[in-house]
Amino acid sequence: MLQVRQLTKRFGGLVAVDAVDFDVAQGEIFGLIGPNGAGKTTLFSLVAGALPPDAGEILFEGRSLAGMGSAGICGRGLARTFQIPQTFASMTVLESIMAGAMLHHRRIDAARAAASAVAQRVGLGRRLDVPTPALTTAEKKRLEVGRALATQPRMLLLDEVLAGLNSSEVGAMLELIRTLRGEGMTVLFVEHNMEAVMGICDRLVVMDTGRKIADGPPQEVMRDAAVVRAYLGDAATEVQHA
Ligand SMILES: Nc1ncnc2c1ncn2[C@@H]1O[C@H](COP(=O)(O)OP(=O)(O)O)[C@@H](O)[C@H]1O
Ligand SMILES: [Mg+2]
Numbered sequence: 172m173l174q175v176r177q178l179t180k181r182f183g184g185l186v187a188v189d190a191v192d193f194d195v196a197q198g199e200i201f202g203l204i205g206p207n208g209a210g211k212t213t214l215f216s217l218v219a220g221a222l223p224p225d226a227g228e229i230l231f232e233g234r235s236l237a238g239m240g241s242a243g244i245c246g247r248g249l250a251r252t253f254q255i256p257q258t259f260a261s262m263t264v265l266e267s268i269m270a271g272a273m274l275h276h277r278r279i280d281a282a283r284a285a286a287s288a289v290a291q292r293v294g295l296g297r298r299l300d301v302p303t304p305a306l307t308t309a310e311k312k313r314l315e316v317g318r319a320l321a322t323q324p325r326m327l328l329l330d331e332v333l334a335g336l337n338s339s340e341v342g343a344m345l346e347l348i349r350t351l352r353g354e355g356m357t358v359l360f361v362e363h364n365m366e367a368v369m370g371i372c373d374r375l376v377v378m379d380t381g382r383k384i385a386d387g388p389p390q391e392v393m394r395d396a397a398v399v400r401a402y403l404g405d406a407a408t409e410v411q412h413a
Contacts, residue, residue, distance in 0.1 A: 172197040172326060172357050173218070173249075178227035180213050187213040189381035190227065195326075200348065200358045202372035202389070204365050206401055209378040211361045215330050218359070219251040220244040231326070246274065250324035252315035252332055264290060264306070264314060265299040271321030286321055293317040293347065309340040316347065326357040333367050345371050365402065369393070377401065 173195040180188040188210045195201040203211050216222040218229055220241040229236045231249050239247070250271075262270075268286035269279075276282035290296050293313040298306065306314060312332050319327055329348070333341050348358055348371060362368045368375065369389045377385040377392055379401040385392045392398055 172199075172232060173359065174228075174230040175214075175218065176228045176230070178214065178217055178229065179225050180210075180217055180222060181225050186381045188217065188224075188378075191376075191378070191381075191383045193376045193383065193386055195357060195359055197357055198352065198355060199373045200352050200360060200371055202368040202375040203359060203361045203378065204363070204368055204375055205378035205384075207363065208380065209401075210381045211363075211378060212330065214378070215251070215328060215359075215361050219249070219328055221251075245322050245324070248323070248325040249328065250319035250322045250326075251328040252312075252319050252330055262303050263300050264295050264303060264317075267303050267314060268295075268317045268321045271318040274322045286317075289317045289321045292320065294343070308335045309337075309344075312336065312340075312344065313347070316344075320351075324356075326359065327351065328359050328361075330361045331363060332360075333362060333364055341367055365393075 175191060175193050177190045177192060178188055179186065179190055191214060203214065205211055213222065217224050220236060220239050220243065231247060236244055265283065265286055268289050269282045272282040272285040272289065276285055287299065290299055293316050295310060295313055295317060298310065303311070303314060316329070316332060332344055336344060345367070348360070352358055360368060360372060372389055374387060375389050375392045376383055377398045384397040384401060385395040
């Protein structure tokens with residue numbers, strides 16, 4: 172469904188994403204993990220059209236996404252969330268989801284009905300009139316998923332939707348993602364938290380300093396010596412800085 176070929180992004184002398192290749196199949200929950208600075212968010216932004224690549228290619232359902240930009244890519248059926256929840260102070264939950272629903276619904280009442288249905292799905296059905304800044308972190312994450320879902324995507328790109336959630340909130344978010352997949356959604360899931368993705372992903376790519384260091388089913392990837400080294404190195408650095 173999604174094919175990434177030799178994808179490369181440089182920031183000055185730094186190669187943030189270095190000739191990365193992977194394929195996501197239809198109906199898969201696919202994880203993209205790696206320590207801080209690995210290039211996950213940059214790769215995610217390339218796929219979502221928020222950044223132009225320096226080299227390489229991204230194909231969605233067999234067609235190149237080159238030069239499409241984020242709105243065009245969303246219109247093709249590939250919707251993203253944001254790692255830092257993008258909420259507009261003046262908007263309620265319903266209005267915020269309606270902004271996504273307007274992609275396919277020209278009439279405001281149709282967009283409102285669609286957004287209301289999406290809000291129910293993501294567990295915000297009782298919070299429709301709440302201004303988005305008043306939401307909890309977990310609710311903001313659900314709102315982001317709702318906004319993406321409202322654009323009626325065939326594939327969802329989720330950037331760290333588990334960050335800042337407690338364990339029961341993580342469980343509920345994973346449940347929602349499984350439910351969506353059960354309905355045919357394809358999911359590309361970017362996470363810093365390796366343990367949380369182990370149970371849910373069908374396959375993973377592991378990145379470190381811009382390069383893909385492993386890919387495959389989670390159990391297989393976690394036995395890879397380069398992956399263990401990348402994560403232990405990261406943990407050691409965090410301890411040093413603590
Ligand atoms: N806009 C940018 N300008 C310069 N350097 C950047 C920019 N975005 C990311 N980087 C650098 O690229 C590398 C990868 O960052 P990022 O994709 O955010 O990694 P991750 O999401 O895996 O933590 C890091 O070294 C980061 O400092
Ligand atoms: Mg990141």
